[in-house]
Amino acid sequence: MDALTDEELLVLLKRGREDAFATLYDRHRRGLFLFLSRMCQSRPLAEEMLQDVLFKVARSAASYEPRGRFKPWLYRIATNHCLNVLASRAQRSCRQTVPLAALETAGDAERLLSGPPGESEAQGRVEAGEVRAAVRTALAGLDPRHRSALLLRELERMSIQEIAQTLDLPQGTVKTYIHRGREKLRRRLIASEVTDERGAVR
Amino acid sequence: MIDCGVFRALLWARADGELEEDVAGRLRKHLAVCAACRAEQSRIDEIRQALGEGPDDEPPGPWVLERVKARLAAVPAAATGDVLSPEELAAMLKVPVEEIYERLDELPAFEFAGRVRFSKRSIERWIGAQEDRWRSQVLSAAARPGRS
Numbered sequence: 001m002d003a004l005t006d007e008e009l010l011v012l013l014k015r016g017r018e019d020a021f022a023t024l025y026d027r028h029r030r031g032l033f034l035f036l037s038r039m040c041q042s043r044p045l046a047e048e049m050l051q052d053v054l055f056k057v058a059r060s061a062a063s064y065e066p067r068g069r070f071k072p073w074l075y076r077i078a079t080n081h082c083l084n085v086l087a088s089r090a091q092r093s094c095r096q097t098v099p100l101a102a103l104e105t106a107g108d109a110e111r112l113l114s115g116p117p118g119e120s121e122a123q124g125r126v127e128a129g130e131v132r133a134a135v136r137t138a139l140a141g142l143d144p145r146h147r148s149a150l151l152l153r154e155l156e157r158m159s160i161q162e163i164a165q166t167l168d169l170p171q172g173t174v175k176t177y178i179h180r181g182r183e184k185l186r187r188r189l190i191a192s193e194v195t196d197e198r199g200a201v202r
Numbered sequence: 203m204i205d206c207g208v209f210r211a212l213l214w215a216r217a218d219g220e221l222e223e224d225v226a227g228r229l230r231k232h233l234a235v236c237a238a239c240r241a242e243q244s245r246i247d248e249i250r251q252a253l254g255e256g257p258d259d260e261p262p263g264p265w266v267l268e269r270v271k272a273r274l275a276a277v278p279a280a281a282t283g284d285v286l287s288p289e290e291l292a293a294m295l296k297v298p299v300e301e302i303y304e305r306l307d308e309l310p311a312f313e314f315a316g317r318v319r320f321s322k323r324s325i326e327r328w329i330g331a332q333e334d335r336w337r338s339q340v341l342s343a344a345a346r347p348g349r350s
Contacts (some may be wrong), residue, residue, distance in 0.1 A: 018271070025266075027265050030255075030263045032261075033259070034255050034261075037259055051269055051270050051273070052267055054270040084333070087337060091340060091341070131248050131251075132256070135248065135252035136251075136252060138264050139253070150329055154250065155253065185249050187247075189245050189249065
């Protein structure tokens with residue numbers, strides 16, 4: 001099983017081989033789960049979506065055409081599912097996103113727990129936590145489509161062409177999405193650096 | 203001398219591993235003397251690190267696969283073929299079969315040997331289109347200002 005490519009495994013899955021499904025799962029669960037976690041910023045929701053995506057993969061295996069590559073196909077299913085779930089949740093909660101609020105509180109908690117800055121080690125940890133919080137807050141603020149393009153690039157190291165194929169978008173659009181996403185993350189990071197410096201003056 | 207703007211544009215390209223060796227060399231030399239560009243580089247590193255896998259991102263264990271298998275086993279065999287009869291489509295959409303016959307003109311159907319059949323792929327695409335339509339209806343209804 002291990003010697004087979006993803007595409008060959010999917011053909012086996014298509015013929016009803018369950019062990020092929022398990023091997024595919026082992027190969028992609030780490031990347032897929034990270035992608036889903038970053039898309040929705042909530043572990044329980046990501047776990048739920050992981051199951052939904054795997055279910056859809058198994059059900060859609062029959063319509064998979066062996067000409068295409070497996071990974072864009074997999075992430076296409078994952079992204080579509082994610083965007084649907086996020087859109088319906090956004091409708092329900094009317095812009096009030098719980099994961100984002102939770103993130104900001106998490107940053108506060110981290111700051112409180114580490115106590116007053118003094119020891120350089122503790123300070124380093126707070127800063128790392130703040131950077132992570134700033135980047136992830138900015139990530140949560142991106143349009144979900146921009147976010148998916150950026151994450152496929154950053155986490156899966158997909159080429160622009162593969163991302164275009166996965167998201168069914170022109171390559172130029174993909175480049176724009178990634179560029180805008182990175183720029184927003186960068187600006188949020190710079191803003192947090194400025195706040196840090198102001199805090200340090202006191 | 204090339205200004206920093208050019209080098210900054212190259213930093214992401216380098217992070218993506220898409221820089222020619224000679225350009226990468228010039229960028230390295232510039233970074234050695236330019237603190238502002240080094241700060242920019244460390245922002246890119248920080249963004250990368252924040253997006254990447256952390257200790258909280260350990261994927262769930264084998265129980266996920268077991269649950270998915272259980273869900274797959276629970277799906278009625280009716281909807282697993284590539285071509286569906288009206289009865290199978292009714293079971294898949296969880297509506298009485300009469301609804302299917304009544305709304306044949308809305309559905310992607312075909313006739314073969316005097317029988318109505320549906321391609322599962324067309325039905326799935328059709329469902330996707332319905333979802334999009336419904337979503338845009340809900341969204342435009344939500345965007346409309348309330349009458350006073």
